[in-house]
Amino acid sequence: GEDGGPIATWLNKHRQLYLEATRHPFILSIKHGSVDISSFKRWLGQDYIFVREFIPFVASVLLKAWKETDDASDIDIILGGIASLNDEISWFKKEASKWNVPLSGNAPQKPNQDYCRFLESLMGSNIEYSVAITAFWAIEAVYQESFSLCLEDDSRTPEELMGTCQRWGNEDFRQYCCSLCRIANRSLAKATADVVRKAEEAFVHVLEKEVGFWNMSYGDS
Numbered sequence: 001g002e003d004g005g006p007i008a009t010w011l012n013k014h015r016q017l018y019l020e021a022t023r024h025p026f027i028l029s030i031k032h033g034s035v036d037i038s039s040f041k042r043w044l045g046q047d048y049i050f051v052r053e054f055i056p057f058v059a060s061v062l063l064k065a066w067k068e069t070d071d072a073s074d075i076d077i078i079l080g081g082i083a084s085l086n087d088e089i090s091w092f093k094k095e096a097s098k099w100n101v102p103l104s105g106n107a108p109q110k111p112n113q114d115y116c117r118f119l120e121s122l123m124g125s126n127i128e129y130s131v132a133i134t135a136f137w138a139i140e141a142v143y144q145e146s147f148s149l150c151l152e153d154d155s156r157t158p159e160e161l162m163g164t165c166q167r168w169g170n171e172d173f174r175q176y177c178c179s180l181c182r183i184a185n186r187s188l189a190k191a192t193a194d195v196v197r198k199a200e201e202a203f204v205h206v207l208e209k210e211v212g213f214w215n216m217s218y219g220d221s
């Protein structure tokens with residue numbers, strides 16, 4: 001949120017929670033090279049389920065953009081996100097087979113269900129574009145911030161996890177997140193105080209759900 005606007009304010013206001021979501025012990029264990037591979041495999045199997053649910057959510061954001069925005073570049077950026085999700089699904093299948101993680105018949109755990117239910121609650125036509133695009137940005141930004149930590153010079157990320165970290169930690173993905181942040185800020189600038197409040201609430205919810213998701217991956221067994 002380097003261009004000011006409500007998002008920069010919220011990142012400050014909810015700094016502690018944002019750090020919990022973006023510097024979770026699971027991510028730090030990847031960065032430090034001490035990650036438990038069974039945690040990684042659990043994360044992989046659960047994240048595939050999440051991403052499948054994320055596709056209709058992003059499609060719903062696209063639909064809202066088409067209805068509500070006067071800026072065609074919003075559509076292009078969201079469409080780019082959908083295109084990379086297509087790529088991401090293929091990547092998950094390849095990665096899962098590499099790690100022997102079954103993808104079909106793999107049940108979502110409670111924190112994943114909670115997160116998916118939250119996504120569903122944002123898909124309705126009663127939810128404003130500003131709220132949905134803010135949540136969309138936050139979901140992508142948490143992964144970008146988290147995985148880019150594992151690519152820093154001082155990291156000891158295991159070689160076999162570098163592809164995962166690059167998927168979300170790379171520079172193009174960072175730029176894409178910046179575009180989403182700009183779109184969200186621009187949309188929020190035109191929103192009513194009530195909608196801005198709802199968007200902040202959605203942002204906080206995303207952070208909480210992300211922490212729950214990492215905890216699920218990192219838990220025992």
Ligand code: HMH
Nearest residue numbers: 047050051139140143213
């Ligand atoms: C839980 N949050 C979760 N999974 C993802 N793949 C992303 C965010 C980013 O797309």
